[in-house]
Amino acid sequence: MPNPKRKFTRARRDSRRAKNWTLVENNLSRCTQCGVMRASHRVCPSCGFYNGKIVVVAKTKKSKGPEGGGEQKPQ
Numbered sequence: 586m587p588n589p590k591r592k593f594t595r596a597r598r599d600s601r602r603a604k605n606w607t608l609v610e611n612n613l614s615r616c617t618q619c620g621v622m623r624a625s626h627r628v629c630p631s632c633g634f635y636n637g638k639i640v641v642v643a644k645t646k647k648s649k650g651p652e653g654g655g656e657q658k659p660q
C-alpha cells in the first residue's frame with residue numbers, strides 16, 4: 586500500500602483545510618432594466634426581464650383571484 590513519506594504537521598493540515606473552506610460569493614450582476622442586483626443567467630426577480638425582453642410577468646400585490654390554488658375535483 587502506498588503511504589505518505591512524512592507526517593503532515595497539524596499546521597499544514599489545518600491550513601490546507603482552512604483554504605478550502607472559503608465562502609463563495611453569489612455571482613450577482615445588475616439588471617439592465619431596473620438596476621436591481623440579480624443572479625446572472627436568471628430572470629430578474631423584480632421586473633421579470635431576461636435577455637432584453639419580459640419573460641415573466643412581475644408579481645404584483647393583488648387580492649386573491651378566481652384561482653384558489655390546489656386541485657379542484659370535477660363534479
Ligand SMILES: [Zn+2]
Nearest residue numbers: 616619629632
Ligand atoms: Zn430587473
